[in-house]
Amino acid sequence: MRQRTALIVVILVLVYVGPYAFVFGRTATWTFPRIDERDFKAMDGVQSSVSSDANFTHISKVGNVQEAAYTLKAGVLNRKFLDWVGFPLVLEVNNFTFKGTGIYQNKIVFQCNHFETAFPKPTGKEPWYIYQPLVDKNDNTTISISCSGDAATINPANLGNVNFIWSISASLVGDRNEKLRSWNGSQQLLIKDLTSL
Amino acid sequence: MSILNYLVSKEGGGWLGYRGLFAVLLSSPQLGLFVYWVTYQGVSLSASMFYLTLLPMIAAIPLISLLPGKSGLTAKKIATFAIWGLVAYTLYDWARVPMNIFFGIPFWDHWFDWGASILGSQGTIFTYQNLTTGLMTHILRGWGFAMAYYILVRRVTMISAFIFGMFMTVFYWIVFPVFVLTDALPPWIWWFTAWMSHLAYAIGLWLAPKIFTKYRKLSPEETMQEAKISPYKRSRKTTLYAILAMQGFGLVIGALLFGAIVDSQPPSPYPVFGYGKPPPILIDGLHSYYWAIPGAIIGIVFLYLTMRSQKKEVASNSTSYT
Numbered sequence: 001m002r003q004r005t006a007l008i009v010v011i012l013v014l015v016y017v018g019p020y021a022f023v024f025g026r027t028a029t030w031t032f033p034r035i036d037e038r039d040f041k042a043m044d045g046v047q048s049s050v051s052s053d054a055n056f057t058h059i060s061k062v063g064n065v066q067e068a069a070y071t072l073k074a075g076v077l078n079r080k081f082l083d084w085v086g087f088p089l090v091l092e093v094n095n096f097t098f099k100g101t102g103i104y105q106n107k108i109v110f111q112c113n114h115f116e117t118a119f120p121k122p123t124g125k126e127p128w129y130i131y132q133p134l135v136d137k138n139d140n141t142t143i144s145i146s147c148s149g150d151a152a153t154i155n156p157a158n159l160g161n162v163n164f165i166w167s168i169s170a171s172l173v174g175d176r177n178e179k180l181r182s183w184n185g186s187q188q189l190l191i192k193d194l195t196s197l
Numbered sequence: 198m199s200i201l202n203y204l205v206s207k208e209g210g211g212w213l214g215y216r217g218l219f220a221v222l223l224s225s226p227q228l229g230l231f232v233y234w235v236t237y238q239g240v241s242l243s244a245s246m247f248y249l250t251l252l253p254m255i256a257a258i259p260l261i262s263l264l265p266g267k268s269g270l271t272a273k274k275i276a277t278f279a280i281w282g283l284v285a286y287t288l289y290d291w292a293r294v295p296m297n298i299f300f301g302i303p304f305w306d307h308w309f310d311w312g313a314s315i316l317g318s319q320g321t322i323f324t325y326q327n328l329t330t331g332l333m334t335h336i337l338r339g340w341g342f343a344m345a346y347y348i349l350v351r352r353v354t355m356i357s358a359f360i361f362g363m364f365m366t367v368f369y370w371i372v373f374p375v376f377v378l379t380d381a382l383p384p385w386i387w388w389f390t391a392w393m394s395h396l397a398y399a400i401g402l403w404l405a406p407k408i409f410t411k412y413r414k415l416s417p418e419e420t421m422q423e424a425k426i427s428p429y430k431r432s433r434k435t436t437l438y439a440i441l442a443m444q445g446f447g448l449v450i451g452a453l454l455f456g457a458i459v460d461s462q463p464p465s466p467y468p469v470f471g472y473g474k475p476p477p478i479l480i481d482g483l484h485s486y487y488w489a490i491p492g493a494i495i496g497i498v499f500l501y502l503t504m505r506s507q508k509k510e511v512a513s514n515s516t517s518y519t
Contacts, residue, residue, distance in 0.1 A: 008412070016283060019290035020332060023305045026297065027328060031305075035323055085303050087379050125238045128378060176323040 032176065034084040039174030042081030042091055048168045048183035049142055050074045053190040054102070056159065059151045066151035070110050072189070074098050075119070075142030076170060080135055083175050090138045092173035093119035098145050100166035102189060109162050110149030119143075164189035216270060216348055219261070224345035225253035226337040233314065234376040242314035246334065270348065278347035279340075281409060285401030286339025292397035296390045304390070306379065308332050339398070346402055354431070355403045359440045362399025363447045366392050370451060374458045388451055432510050438503040445496030452488035 054072035061067070079090040096119060100112040119141045122134035169182035211217065229246035261272050296302040308331030313322035315330050346361045347353065369391045373380040380387065 015291075016287050019287065019294055022294050022297075023308075023332070024325070024328070027305070027325070031303065032323065085306050085379060124378060126378070127237065128382065131378060173320075176321045 031084060035174070035176045038081060038084060039177040040179070042079075042174055043172045043177070043179045043181065045078050045081070046091060046172060046181065047077045048074070048185070049077050049140070050100075050164070050166055050168075050185065050187065051142070052187065053192055054147065054164075055192050055194045056154070057194050059195065067148050068110065068151040068154055070102070070112075070147040070149070070191070072100075072112070072145050072147065073142040074100075074114075074145050074166070074168065075140070076168075077140045079119075079121075079141065080139040081174075088132070088135045089124075089175065090121045090135055092121055093141065094171040094173060096143075096168070096170040098166065098168050100145070100147065100164055102147070102149065102162040102164050102191075104153070104162045107153055108149065109153050110147045112145050112147035112166070114143075114145045116143055159191050159193055161188045161190055163187075212349060215260075215264065219257060219270070219275070220345040220348045222253045222257040222260070223348065224341045225250045226334065226341040228253075230311070230334070230338060231372065233311075234372055237376065238314065241317070242311050242334070243317065246315065250337070269351065275344075275348070277409070278344055281347055281402075281405035282340045282343030284405035284408065285343040285346075285398045286336065288401035288404075289339060289394050289398040292394040293390060296386075296393075300386050300390075302386065302390055305332070307377070308335055311335070343398075343402060343405075353403060353406045355436050356431070356439050356443075358399040358402040359396075359443055361402060362395045363443055365398065366395040366447065367450055367454075369395065370454050371458070374454075385455070388455055392447065392451065432506065435503055435506040435510060438499045438506055442496050442499035442503055445492050445494070445499055448492030449489045449496060452486060452492055455488075456486045 051073035054070045057069045057071055059066050059068050076093055076096075079093065081089060081091065083089050094117065096114075096116040098112060098114040098116075102109040102111070119138070121138050122131050124131070126134065163186060165184075165186040167182065167184045169180065172179050172181055212220075226246070229242065229248075229250035232240050232245040232249055233242045261275050264271055264275070293302070293304040297304060305328070309322045309324075309327045310331065311334050312318070312324075312327030312330035312332075315334065316327060318324065318327055342361075342365060346358070350357050370388060373391075374383050
């Protein structure tokens with residue numbers, strides 16, 4: 001009789017904990033691997049973006065030097081991804097660091113050094129009709145980068161194209177994972193003179 | 198008149214008396230979550246559960262010791278309900294297990310959110326700590342609702358259990374798609390799972406006292422209290438018809454809510470939950486509102502059959518009880 005009671009108790013306990021054991025088991029074998037897979041796929045799919053032109057905006061005096069200011073656009077593309085339940089998210093982008101040097105005939109025309117703590121993203125607490133457009137909007141994010149250089153190096157010839165060497169690094173955060181990614185590149189940058197505007 | 202008496206009767210406690218009070222106090226875990234949802238997580242779950250769950254529970258504990266025994270609702274009875282309450286949500290969770298295996302429904306996805314909101318987790322919410330904390334709140338809610346049911350009804354019947362289950366389903370159908378982001382555009386399988394799992398919950402509500410009575414004999418006091426409740430007469434056939442009628446009307450509510458809630462959301466290219474092919478309910482020209490029609494027909498037909506069967510029972514004084 002006691003054995004029977006003990007058996008019933010054991011069965012009841014197993015019945016009770018069964019669904020929760022299932023959830024923890026599935027979390028370990030399905031949820032987390034699925035999240036990791038989607039996170040890394042999304043992180044690997046992110047691309048860097050640097051605009052093909054820069055704006056020469058103004059000249060200001062810094063000490064005894066005339067400093068020329070430039071702006072260009074840089075950022076990351078394809079932040080949007082589907083999470084483990086098929087829900088759209090955007091990858092968090094933190095500690096975005098941009099460095100660049102504009103060179104013309106072996107002379108440095110300008111340099112850029114920009115740090116952005118975090119890129120904008122929806123919080124996930126918005127109602128769906130607000131959230132969904134925000135996800136699309138934040139899929140590709142570029143920010144304005146300020147650069148500066150000695151104004152003495154500017155002449156009408158190099159206002160056309162300069163060779164621009166740049167590097168980007170950013171910490172990408174998914175649902176469960178974080179990855180530091182970096183990109184390097186060099187390209188011709190078209191300088192537009194906006195000082196007369 | 199008898200309903201009014203029941204509501205205010207000191208003997209029975211009444212829904213406007215301490216039965217209602219204890220039902221509200223002990224179902225408070227849901228109240229905490231409700232505030233968390235309707236404020237779009239503006240109120241953290243830890244805060245809402247502190248004020249709207251922990252404090253009501255603390256109030257309930259001393260109040261339970263003051264319960265008058267003559268009502269049939271005693272501290273001992275509530276302790277018994279607390280054990281019965283385990284069955285309903287266990288069946289509810291078991292019912293959702295196959296939905297994950299066969300349809301991939303991640304029914305525990307919100308447990309991470311709840312845990313993170315309570316613990317104030319920084320960084321990823323997908324940790325076992327958050328999952329465990331969220332699970333605890335889920336259990337507490339399932340248990341609290343079961344307690345509310347047992348406190349509200351003087352006798353556990355299959356019909357009242359299914360009515361309660363249907364109430365929970367409709368509550369779920371409204372709150373989640375309206376206030377919970379990831380359920381903003383739930384596919385039909387989500388609605389089906391919500392309905393089906395609450396059906397299992399209702400079966401658990403009904404089954405628990407039967408299981409426990411089988412393994413535990415009533416004390417003389419309890420036997421006397423049971424004897425006070427008038428004999429219960431309803432045939433299995435009437436019960437079945439009534440439940441089917443209820444499910445028919447439930448389908449009407451579900452179809453209308455599905456149409457009103459899902460259609461009110463902007464169209465989405467995202468396969469939220471990612472369940473493959475769209476269900477028939479979303480085929481162009483077969484609008485979800487149309488599903489209310491067969492639902493209404495089923496409801497009316499079975500309601501008629503219920504009433505006819507009930508009338509026959511009264512006439513023939515049937516001896517087959519549920």
